[in-house]
Amino acid sequence: MTTTAPAPPAVEAIGLTKIYGAGNTEVVAMNNVSMQLARGEVVALLGPSGAGKSTFLTAIGLINPPTSGRIVIGGEPVMDGARALVNLRAFRRQHLGFVFQKANLIPFLSAMENVALAMEINDTAPRRARQRALELLDYLGVAGRAKNLPTALSGGQQQRVAVARALANEPSLILADEPTAALDSQRGRQVMELFRKVAHERGSAVIVVTHDHRALDVFDRIYEMEDGQLRRATAAPVS
Amino acid sequence: MNLAIKDIRHNAGRFTLTTAGIGLLLMIVLGMAGIYRGMIDDALVVVDHIGADLWVVQHGTRGPFAEISRLPANLEYRLRAVPGVADARAFVSHNVQREHHGQPLRMNVHGLSWPEDKGEWVNLIAGRPLGQAHYEMITDASLGLALGEKLELGKDVYTVVGVTRGMVSSGGDGIAFFTAQDALAIQFDLPGEAIRLERTARVQRAGGQDLGQVQPLLLERGGGASKQLPALGSPMVSAITVRVAPGADPAAVTATIAAWPDVTVYSRAGQSELLVHGMIDKARRQIGLFLVLLAIISTIIMALILYTLTLDKLHDIAMLKLLGARNSMIVGLILQQALLLGALGFGLAWCLGDWVFPRFPRRVLITREDVWSLALGVAIISVLASLLGIGKALRVEPNKVLS
Numbered sequence: 001m002t003t004t005a006p007a008p009p010a011v012e013a014i015g016l017t018k019i020y021g022a023g024n025t026e027v028v029a030m031n032n033v034s035m036q037l038a039r040g041e042v043v044a045l046l047g048p049s050g051a052g053k054s055t056f057l058t059a060i061g062l063i064n065p066p067t068s069g070r071i072v073i074g075g076e077p078v079m080d081g082a083r084a085l086v087n088l089r090a091f092r093r094q095h096l097g098f099v100f101q102k103a104n105l106i107p108f109l110s111a112m113e114n115v116a117l118a119m120e121i122n123d124t125a126p127r128r129a130r131q132r133a134l135e136l137l138d139y140l141g142v143a144g145r146a147k148n149l150p151t152a153l154s155g156g157q158q159q160r161v162a163v164a165r166a167l168a169n170e171p172s173l174i175l176a177d178e179p180t181a182a183l184d185s186q187r188g189r190q191v192m193e194l195f196r197k198v199a200h201e202r203g204s205a206v207i208v209v210t211h212d213h214r215a216l217d218v219f220d221r222i223y224e225m226e227d228g229q230l231r232r233a234t235a236a237p238v239s
Numbered sequence: 240m241n242l243a244i245k246d247i248r249h250n251a252g253r254f255t256l257t258t259a260g261i262g263l264l265l266m267i268v269l270g271m272a273g274i275y276r277g278m279i280d281d282a283l284v285v286v287d288h289i290g291a292d293l294w295v296v297q298h299g300t301r302g303p304f305a306e307i308s309r310l311p312a313n314l315e316y317r318l319r320a321v322p323g324v325a326d327a328r329a330f331v332s333h334n335v336q337r338e339h340h341g342q343p344l345r346m347n348v349h350g351l352s353w354p355e356d357k358g359e360w361v362n363l364i365a366g367r368p369l370g371q372a373h374y375e376m377i378t379d380a381s382l383g384l385a386l387g388e389k390l391e392l393g394k395d396v397y398t399v400v401g402v403t404r405g406m407v408s409s410g411g412d413g414i415a416f417f418t419a420q421d422a423l424a425i426q427f428d429l430p431g432e433a434i435r436l437e438r439t440a441r442v443q444r445a446g447g448q449d450l451g452q453v454q455p456l457l458l459e460r461g462g463g464a465s466k467q468l469p470a471l472g473s474p475m476v477s478a479i480t481v482r483v484a485p486g487a488d489p490a491a492v493t494a495t496i497a498a499w500p501d502v503t504v505y506s507r508a509g510q511s512e513l514l515v516h517g518m519i520d521k522a523r524r525q526i527g528l529f530l531v532l533l534a535i536i537s538t539i540i541m542a543l544i545l546y547t548l549t550l551d552k553l554h555d556i557a558m559l560k561l562l563g564a565r566n567s568m569i570v571g572l573i574l575q576q577a578l579l580l581g582a583l584g585f586g587l588a589w590c591l592g593d594w595v596f597p598r599f600p601r602r603v604l605i606t607r608e609d610v611w612s613l614a615l616g617v618a619i620i621s622v623l624a625s626l627l628g629i630g631k632a633l634r635v636e637p638n639k640v641l642s
Contacts, residue, residue: 093563100641104558106559108242108250113240117562118562121564
């Protein structure tokens with residue numbers, strides 16, 4: 001009988017604190033926040049505006065370093081306080097995927113090119129990148145619009161392309177900030193379900209910052225932030 | 240994936256208009272260089288074509304292209320007697336402006352030493368050299384006179400027997416070639432009344448002196464033509480050009496002539512130097528400085544255009560950084576667009592200039608060296624101009640995507 005070591009968590013945030021300003025103008029945006037996600041897990045992060053959700057997301061996304069605390073992604077320590085332990089840009093392109101409220105697609109590239117670009121940036125050969133981009137668009141149900149520029153796509157289609165781009169390099173962690181805010185409830189739910197599908201089928205961990213309480217049933221766990229602290233975690237009813 | 244080309248194709252209209260603007264600006268830069276070059280070439284056209292080895296001018300002057308130089312025409316014969324001189328010819332040159340078909344006609348009158356010099360050396364594109372001692376002319380095409388056309392100058396009518404191209408004076412006026420005698424007749428033409436008054440005054444001056452009173456024949460001669468008076472000097476010319484005999488030492492010939500106290504002698508190179516660094520020097524430097532100014536303005540305008548194009552893409556550049564794009568990709572995006580903008584602008588400037596410049600009133604001479612220099616200059620300008628945008632792009636933080 002052989003035993004295998006358990007896979008490391010997709011992401012570990014340990015005691016993250018972010019302080020803006022100093023002295024009288026000091027603002028604690030995130031206070032001693034810890035979180036651990038396994039691969040394939042989808043969590044929602046709720047909370048009012050200014051609670052520190054986006055600060056947490058950008059810290060985990062390695063674009064806004066914390067003041068203190070540690071971040072470990074896929075078992076590899078990447079941040080110790082504000083100090084980067086790896087090349088952050090290279091690490092982002094290899095391990096992280098981002099989806100935002102706005103799709104933020106490059107306006108002069110087609111849907112397929114937007115997805116392929118993320119792979120080419122990660123040194124995938126252009127032909128392979130285009131082929132895989134088409135597969136991803138097909139997976140997300142927008143293969144028919146592959147040659148269209150973003151302006152020719154609906155909001156929902158644009159978000160699907162953005163999700164495809166986030167998946168392009170098979171990241172261990174996908175970070176989504178209000179991805180359904182610009183969508184109607186039906187399309188919003190479709191996108192949330194898409195995250196669940198992606199996480200469960202492809203093994204990526206997904207953190208979704210959202211105000212949308214109508215689709216919480218798709219998440220494995222729900223966190224709530226308030227005053228820079230992760231207040232509670234509840235199990236979400238999975239339908 | 241070439242992001243620069245993709246972006247240009249997406250914004251084709253704006254890029255086309257920007258390229259057109261840059262192209263027109265570069266055409267002006269090219270035109271300025273051409274005007275500068277044309278001015279020098281025009282100034283040297285006579286010196287280069289006339290085939291003279293030495294220019295003999297009035298003592299102490301810089302020659303006919305720089306200032307007034309007057310020499311007796313018969314100096315020509317004295318020069319022919321110098322050992323090593325193969326040929327000496329009178330050089331007469333002056334400008335006239337007349338009305339022709341209701342339009343001002345400004346020309347440089349150039350005298351040829353008939354019968355030795357019939358104008359075989361000029362660039363004839365139609366007609367023939369001068370065939371008789373009087374009343375014929377060869378004109379540059381820029382003067383607009385047709386073969387066989389007649390023009391009244393002074394008291395005589397001259398017929399165009401030959402047409403040249405590219406024969407203009409340092410001032411840009413087309414040259415008309417006459418025999419030296421005709422050129423002098425045009426230069427010293429006086430109205431009949433002025434001649435009558437001068438003859439009357441001459442008779443009165445002679446009558447007031449003893450010689451006039453004891454020599455009635457002298458008084459009678461005084462009322463006649465000037466050329467019949469032995470007391471008056473021979474006509475004056477601007478310079479005498481000298482051709483050194485094959486095998487003769489030009490330095491020795493120059494030394495002999497330079498020893499004469501009434502003349503100064505210049506080599507062909509010396510005369511060219513005087514023209515370029517004397518007569519057209521200020522205009523040449525003015526255009527040169529204007530050219531430098533235009534190059535600086537072009538750099539600033541291109542920098543502003545590229546900076547604005549970069550500002551428009553800052554959000555996309557932030558997204559590229561978020562996706563993990565290397566700086567080389569972002570720099571490449573801006574630099575390739577800058578170089579493409581410069582290259583297309585240069586191509587447009589070249590094509591447009593090729594069509595427009597021949598229609599300019601003065602010669603715009605574009606040499607291959609100037610074209611390559613401009614191409615290199617545009618490449619440097621494009622790189623310099625893109626630095627501002629590149630600096631801005633490299634400072635953008637990926638979290639700008641969230642704003």
